[in-house]
Amino acid sequence: MTTIRAVEVHDVRFPTAAAGDGSDAINRGDYSATYVELLTDGPLVGAGFTFTNGRGNELTCAAVRALAPHVENRSIEEIAAEPVAFWRSLTADPQLRWLGPEKGVIHMATGAVVNAVWDLRAKAAGLPLWQLLAEMPTDELVANVDFHHITDALMPDDAVAILDKGRHGYAERLAQVRGDGFPSYTTSVGWLGYPDDKVRDLTRAAYAEGWRAMKMKVGGDLEDDVRRARIIREEIGPDALLMMDANQVWDVDEAIAAMARLAEFDPYWIEEPTHADDVLGHARIQRAVAPVRVATGEVAANRVIFKQLLQADAIGVMQIDACRVGGVNEVLAELLLAARFGVPVCPHAGGVGLCELVQHLAFFDYLRVGTSLEGRMVEYVDHLHEHFVDPVRTRGGRYLLPTEPGYSATMKPSSVAEFSFPEGPVWR
């Protein structure tokens, strides 16, 4: 038995805004983490976090404290035995639910806590999270999914069928990714804050390193977008993939018009063309810009939004996020929904530690749920990995399979101390 005795939360912020890293059409942030440690009655510590953009990280930290009573003094065995009851104790708390429901600050904090619980479960099992999940019996995996409000799209029997099918060919797929890793793409080349020369240099360097899929930010001045797209396409040639990301800045008709102009650069997808809540808007845009794919998800509040994006044929690429929603349990629901609708999952990463987390989800998806690499890529941003005990490893533009027990969520104590807000040396 491993029992959680205390929930500690750290407000960790990295001063990235000044450098222009991570700037896009609407965000200019100090990449931050609401970092949660679950202290237990044994040697194990569960680590989890949600990602925020700087100011306001104190809100998700406070929300973790509000949720902590649902976690303290519970054993991971008890949680694993009734995982949906545990998950709902957080998401359907009869007072806290009003603050969402299942969205924004309270849901992101739920994600941080739930992720820490899964890190602890994986550490207790002595397995990396992807492996704990990928080798879990079907009925146990299904028991971790809350089907509430998605049964019109995915029933438990559907999930069983998908996960049972995912057992076939498992060993071959595992051998393949052990050797080759998982495809990824880079977003480090085209932030809006970067001047043209820097975009060209970074693109050239990334291509030389082996990247064949790159993402640029759009949604500022359209002629700037055109000029930067031209630079990147010149550098990567006609065959590499160029993705575009508008970070929700456009209205629906504006998105359709802008993509008509940007089509000459053969974008592979347009990401977040409009407001994250606008399912019908995404559907209209998808119809208008095809064969360019609409991609979204990093700000999709929960499984109910993803369900609708799939039902409405609004997306060609589904971008799960490890921290925006209610942690691993809700991501399981989302991966199953994507498989049910036959839409490839390309996880959102970057920020603080998102690469570390989503690699586990992507490998699990390939090994047991989606079972294909076609159209699958994990985002990769080369920021802040040095603060993690078990950082991502890449080779030639591919993520390598994590091998350490847990969810790769543990930050170095020295980094937590140095970047804690407001008392850490960086912020004093």
Place this chain on the structure above:
Amino acid sequence: MTTIRAVEVHDVRFPTAAAGDGSDAINRGDYSATYVELLTDGPLVGAGFTFTNGRGNELTCAAVRALAPHVENRSIEEIAAEPVAFWRSLTADPQLRWLGPEKGVIHMATGAVVNAVWDLRAKAAGLPLWQLLAEMPTDELVANVDFHHITDALMPDDAVAILDKGRHGYAERLAQVRGDGFPSYTTSVGWLGYPDDKVRDLTRAAYAEGWRAMKMKVGGDLEDDVRRARIIREEIGPDALLMMDANQVWDVDEAIAAMARLAEFDPYWIEEPTHADDVLGHARIQRAVAPVRVATGEVAANRVIFKQLLQADAIGVMQIDACRVGGVNEVLAELLLAARFGVPVCPHAGGVGLCELVQHLAFFDYLRVGTSLEGRMVEYVDHLHEHFVDPVRTRGGRYLLPTEPGYSATMKPSSVAEFSFPEGPVWR
């Protein structure tokens, strides 16, 4: 000139959970307010709030503190001159936006702040808020609406046409509501926490007081719902309206099945039949349960959700909330959207002070936007009005027109002191 010098926020909580008041299928709360006071360089104080359900009210309070720098040292004249720029300084803050966007804790806090600004504007004008709005020139009203992400449903020109049309017959409508007030319905009879006898007694008393529209909570055990619906229908006869409210507890197919069973009691609407984010689900339910109307909105995160509910023909009644969204500016957008799609608005009220706020919005809607009372009712719950300086006044089941300057949002200092959490005498 009136300049805001400081933002004070109070965590005010009323211990309502113990009494079973306000209990429904998913909420059991201590009705609470994140109460904001804008202190100025003059004698005026702007008051505003958002409503929460108890625990977690400290999060919306902290979010108000995070937003305060956008308000401090700004004059109401400057805000009134560029209202959308001001509104976006709150909703599109490049770091805080990540915590929503435009949803949950950060957006509810925005609502509290923006409501306080409007209270201040109305007090400075010496007018009740409904009158400030209803008599505002069309171009000034339109300038207060952020059309971002809704232009595919409502363009500024559409808003101008609606508001100009709303000037015709204004004097007659005003004379009418001055005499007769605004229709309302009561939710005080059928909370899930109440035993059958209490439901029957309350229903009988409400009918005797003149109420001809009553709402019950459903979504617990279906046979309990049937029994309670029968009691209420017996008491109110065939002609009075019976509304049902499931507070999002059902899945889509479950909602359709439950309403087939409850149809014998001739419900006027089914409110929140499923998850608040599920536009497509509401649309399916609306098609299945017609002619019963689907109603929702108290937890609709923002204007983008309302836009889609209207675009998808998912609702027959639109229930705006004064505090869930980004305050009066966003409610303006929502009222205009409802008028554009021809759907009647029946504001959500109850909680703490929601009746006090939404009466202004309902009167404004009738006088200048929707211009009809057909199918319009404001919710009324007889709780906690005694804590407000300018409480709602009703007669024979109708709201009377507010007459005091402001948004009726000011709480009595003695109530703020007594119910402040955790230091007030009630909580010590």
